[in-house]
């Protein structure tokens with residue numbers, strides 16, 4: 001493929017980008033009284049359910065003593081994620097992912113879902129083949145431990161980084177599975193909100209599974225670093241960045257940003273710093289490379305409409321028009337949800353414990369060579385974290401030295417790649433929407 005195929009400019013140009021259909025109207029400014037009113041109105045309609053041990057496993061007595069900590073898998077904005085093995089009772093020997101948070105709440109909009117069906121159990125609302133299964137939860141030492149299905153295929157975007165970009169057919173498979181997961185959450189009144197590459201994982205067979213489920217999380221980090229926008233912002237909808245009150249359509253914007261990323265190699269609006277990235281998301285011109293098919297261009301344009309009311313998926317029928325868009329014309333949605341469609345590639349893993357597809361900075365921490373008591377070396381907070389666990393792998397002890405615990409989440413290569421495009425000229429064959 002020609003070298004310059006992927007070179008294109010996403011230059012922010014104040015003079016050209018004010019497409020009147022697409023510019024955000026003034027009342028969307030986050031300091032405006034209208035925006036505040038919208039936020040308050042939205043808050044009033046919300047129902048919040050805090051995830052607790054009694055909600056997730058009301059009948060089983062589960063605690064840290066039931067798990068062995070094997071590896072660190074990753075670190076998000078809110079806490080670390082470990083690979084664990086269940087030691088006793090049901091699921092004995094099975095591998096899970098364990099996420100440590102201070103607190104997690106699921107926020108639902110009651111007006112959006114069918115109460116008779118969904119209100120029975122919040123867990124039903126988040127159960128779906130394309131959403132990580134929450135199997136157990138327990139609380140101890142002021143922390144919440146969520147035991148989730150272990151997704152050994154790693155982050156989808158690790159595979160994308162390896163490939164550079166995906167063929168449209170490949171992207172179509174992943175995007176359609178993500179669409180199904182979002183549609184399910186929306187039907188249950190839940191907005192995912194934080195759709196971004198790091199949250200899209202693959203299971204052992206290569207099917208998409210979203211981690212989280214619109215959780216509102218509280219960080220385990222103790223220095224108050226919990227900002228709304230502490231992580232990746234490149235995939236966030238304009239109305240999220242403007243804090244102007246937002247609905248389900250925010251997830252469809254993120255889907256559009258992911259689609260753009262999968263097909264071109266970087267998110268649609270990137271700049272050298274967060275402020276300029278936000279500026280571009282709010283006002284920058286969307287430039288689509290000419291090698292995309294018309295169907296792909298059309299869907300991206302319709303998902304990246306700045307006004308949520310004009311965005312595909314922004315109406316009451318939510319995912320319906322997205323699923324019937326020509327880009328997805330070959331998708332058999334029924335087969336897809338039942339995992340009856342062969343994934344584009346199968347992750348190469350040896351067994352269910354395999355962590356080779358995870359970031360080695362986490363999984364290959366220098367092992368501490370003797371199983372001695374390291375507690376005197378660890379800070380009180382780290383000590384508390386491991387209290388009660390039957391076994392903590394030496395590599396985990398090495399991985400959570402107090403200094404490291406406070407480091408910001410490691411930047412993925414892809415997020416680093418979300419730097420400004422160096423070229424200052426438009427490549428040939430570029431289309432403008």
Ligand SMILES: Nc1ncnc2c1ncn2[C@@H]1O[C@H](COP(=O)(O)OP(=O)(O)OP(=O)(O)O)[C@@H](O)[C@H]1O
Nearest residue numbers: 074075076077078079081097148149150151198211
């Ligand atoms: N169920 C899982 N199975 C395997 N690995 C997982 C699982 N959940 C999360 N991880 C790994 O841990 C990393 C951090 O998780 P995650 O992004 O969900 O954390 P977080 O604290 O919720 O942060 P954020 O909200 O910033 O994404 C993921 O990028 C992934 O590599």
